[in-house]
Structure formats: structure tokens, C-alpha cells
Amino acid sequence: MTHSHRVDRTPMKPTYSRRPRKPASRKPSGPPVTLLLNKPYMVLCQFTDAGGRETLADYVNEPGVYAAGRLDRDSEGLLVLTSDGALNARLTQPGRKTAKTYWVQVEGDPSEADLDKLRQGVELKDGPTLPARVKRMDEPAVWPRTPPIRERQNIPTSWLEINITEGRNRQVRRMTAHIGFPTLRLIRYAVGNWTLGDLQPGQWRKP
Numbered sequence: 001m002t003h004s005h006r007v008d009r010t011p012m013k014p015t016y017s018r019r020p021r022k023p024a025s026r027k028p029s030g031p032p033v034t035l036l037l038n039k040p041y042m043v044l045c046q047f048t049d050a051g052g053r054e055t056l057a058d059y060v061n062e063p064g065v066y067a068a069g070r071l072d073r074d075s076e077g078l079l080v081l082t083s084d085g086a087l088n089a090r091l092t093q094p095g096r097k098t099a100k101t102y103w104v105q106v107e108g109d110p111s112e113a114d115l116d117k118l119r120q121g122v123e124l125k126d127g128p129t130l131p132a133r134v135k136r137m138d139e140p141a142v143w144p145r146t147p148p149i150r151e152r153q154n155i156p157t158s159w160l161e162i163n164i165t166e167g168r169n170r171q172v173r174r175m176t177a178h179i180g181f182p183t184l185r186l187i188r189y190a191v192g193n194w195t196l197g198d199l200q201p202g203q204w205r206k207p
Helices: 014-015 087-090 110-121 171-178
Strands: 034-039 076-082 098-106 132-138 157-164 183-191
Touching: 076 087, 087 171, 098 171, 110 132, 110 171, 171 183
Parallel strands: 076 183
Antiparallel strands: 034 076, 098 157, 098 183, 132 157
């Protein structure tokens, strides 16, 4: 099912017509709906923005769905949107420890000793992280980012697959920075058993 004919209408009108104080304007009808979206780079993980920035409303017009968890504006990849409150809670409550997998491009070439620090857990300002599953990976066959990452001459970049069960603010970026390898690009590939599959930026499907 496609709704592209609705998404193509005047971009900002849907954004401003939806007010957080009036959830009835996006009230779902029928059974709960869940969508898997490939959130593009620099799109806010919400449906409204007074500043006129791109939001989920520019890509999704299914009524009643909201993001289950967040994905930073400068991050890309899998975002689960649902009208099912119970599912939203299962995916976002810390005690549930829902696994999330990220493909992370970092500046530099971390050694196994560096990665072991993440596997054991590192001490961040808001406390220690749980042990992460981390491995090096070949550069994935993904869409080019616009604009591209900043690259510095004579400094290599590396790709890591990082799996965590927490959801702190900008956690993965802070973890890689903590061990001395800043994140240049972050793509969430999986949430639980759901993956991006072949979704391109801005595309969504029902699982």
C-alpha cells in the first residue's frame, strides 16, 4: 500500500496542522498499526516543529502512529512507529532491554583492545553502560549521505556493528568518543527482530 499521493501535498501544512495538544487530530481508527521507517538524515523524530525543519510528517501520514523510542536528528535508519501503546512500552521501557543494532562509521582504526572496552562497558557521565556486542564490519552497501561525512586527510575511517540494549541520549556516539573514535555516521539497522531490509531513506513498510 502506498500513500505517496498524500505525502506530496504542500510540505509544511501537515506539520503545522498537527498540534501535540490535540492528539485527536491523529486519532487512529481500526486495529493498531505499526510501521517501519528508514528515517533520513536531519529529520526530526517527531511530527511537528515550529522551526520548519523536516519531521516525520513529511514522510508518514498514517494517523495515530508515534515513534517508539527516538533516533537523533543527525542519525539515520530504522524507526518503529506504532499506534499500539503496549508495543511502544515493550520497545522503550529500560527493563525490557530491547536489543538495537547500529552500523557506525568512526574516525580512526580501533583495535580489538579498544573495542573490548565497549564490550565490558564504559563509564559515561550518566553512569556505566551495559556491555555491548561490538564487531568490525566491512563498509555496508547503503545509500550515500547528503551531505557526506567529513573526512580528514590521512585519517582512516572504520565501520563497526554495535548492539546495545539501552537507549540513553546519544549513547552510541558518546561510547565511541569515550574510547577515542568519534562517530561520523550512525545508521540504526535493527530494533529487536525488525531490520531495515531494503528500505531506502524516507520509505516505510508494515512489518
